[in-house]
Amino acid sequence: MLKIGTIELNNPFLQAALSGYTDYPMRILAKRFGCALVLTGVMLDRISLHPKAIRQSKFHCRADEHPIAAQIFGDNPEVIAQSAVAFRKLSYDMIDLNFACPVPKVLRRERGGWLMRKPGIVREAFRRTRDAVDCPVTIKLRIGYDGSEAAKGDFWEIIENAAADGVDAIGIHGRTVEQKYKGKADWSVITEVKKRFPRMTVFGSGDLMDAATVMQRLHESGVDGVLIARGAIGNPWIFRECVALREGRQAEPPSLAEQAEIMLEHFEMIQKTRPGRRGVSFFRKFSIGYIRRLPKRKKALLPFMTVKDPALLRELIAEWFQKSS
Numbered sequence: 001m002l003k004i005g006t007i008e009l010n011n012p013f014l015q016a017a018l019s020g021y022t023d024y025p026m027r028i029l030a031k032r033f034g035c036a037l038v039l040t041g042v043m044l045d046r047i048s049l050h051p052k053a054i055r056q057s058k059f060h061c062r063a064d065e066h067p068i069a070a071q072i073f074g075d076n077p078e079v080i081a082q083s084a085v086a087f088r089k090l091s092y093d094m095i096d097l098n099f100a101c102p103v104p105k106v107l108r109r110e111r112g113g114w115l116m117r118k119p120g121i122v123r124e125a126f127r128r129t130r131d132a133v134d135c136p137v138t139i140k141l142r143i144g145y146d147g148s149e150a151a152k153g154d155f156w157e158i159i160e161n162a163a164a165d166g167v168d169a170i171g172i173h174g175r176t177v178e179q180k181y182k183g184k185a186d187w188s189v190i191t192e193v194k195k196r197f198p199r200m201t202v203f204g205s206g207d208l209m210d211a212a213t214v215m216q217r218l219h220e221s222g223v224d225g226v227l228i229a230r231g232a233i234g235n236p237w238i239f240r241e242c243v244a245l246r247e248g249r250q251a252e253p254p255s256l257a258e259q260a261e262i263m264l265e266h267f268e269m270i271q272k273t274r275p276g277r278r279g280v281s282f283f284r285k286f287s288i289g290y291i292r293r294l295p296k297r298k299k300a301l302l303p304f305m306t307v308k309d310p311a312l313l314r315e316l317i318a319e320w321f322q323k324s325s
């Protein structure tokens with residue numbers, strides 16, 4: 001059985017951290033369709049140290065979400081470790097340290113992907129966090145800061161340190177920080193990490209848009225599991241399809257009725273925290289994913305991207321997922 005430290009996973013399919021997406025509604029739907037472990041979007045370490053801020057429900061996990069990992073980033077190993085303790089107190093099962101975020105504002109503050117250039121800080125952040133909490137600690141990396149030889153050296157130094165320090169698992173997104181989300185993910189580096197460190201638990205990430213691709217990557221790279229990211233947006237069924245393929249069954253796509261039902265449920269969950277029109281515009285980024293399976297998706301795009309009223313969005317869902325049948 002696949003394990004991350006003490007956490008036993010039913011399968012190798014994880015919901016990747018997606019800032020602005022992987023709040024409770026997306027996480028719980030991923031779990032319902034078979035995802036083995038969910039991650040929060042990345043959270044700033046300092047925020048968790050403010051007693052008032054940490055009380056906000058957006059930082060909390062719920063009883064039906066376990067196992068769940070809190071992902072954090074920061075620039076100071078001691079603060080990162082303190083933050084990990086704060087999230088552990090909120091009953092997260094695992095802490096994932098983010099050294100992968102490519103957002104310019106984050107890099108300017110020497111957080112996230114910026115630290116791919118600082119193996120010493122990554123190591124210290126990991127060690128301090130591991131010593132501070134009683135749960136598995138994992139790290140999320142890119143394959144380097146950029147394509148330079150120096151960046152490759154930093155990447156391998158981080159990997160070697162993590163293996164030597166007994167990291168519970170690492171997640172690797174097969175792009176450099178500089179690449180952001182451009183170009184194709186390079187799975188050859190991920191494959192090489194697993195080959196060179198066979199005893200380390202490795203999760204691969206990058207361009208996992210459908211179940212067949214997920215299975216192919218899993219098989220070819222030899223990684224222990226995968227972090228499914230953009231492929232799960234408005235598409236929680238990807239987990240059910242992956243589980244089916246892994247068990248040698250056919251991946252049955254959801255019926256239109258099921259798609260409509262889950263899309264509506266997702267929207268209603270979002271309405272609870274973002275009522276009215278605010279929730280409708282927030283939901284747009286999920287709608288793009290949900291309508292991807294519609295035969296008439298091109299025509300559906302405009303109405304779904306311009307709707308403002310909650311009642312009209314509900315009507316659109318009923319109409320379009322019936323229309324296409």
Ligand SMILES: Cc1cc2nc3c(=O)[nH]c(=O)nc-3n(C[C@H](O)[C@H](O)[C@H](O)COP(=O)(O)O)c2cc1C
Nearest residue numbers: 016017018019041042140173205206207208229230
């Ligand atoms: C909108 C968006 C937000 C993301 N937020 C995070 C994040 O908070 N933490 C993280 O580790 N990765 C984050 N990622 C990266 C994904 O977890 C994943 O590694 C990356 O998208 C590659 O996988 P994909 O090509 O299958 O989407 C984000 C990606 C996107 C597109």
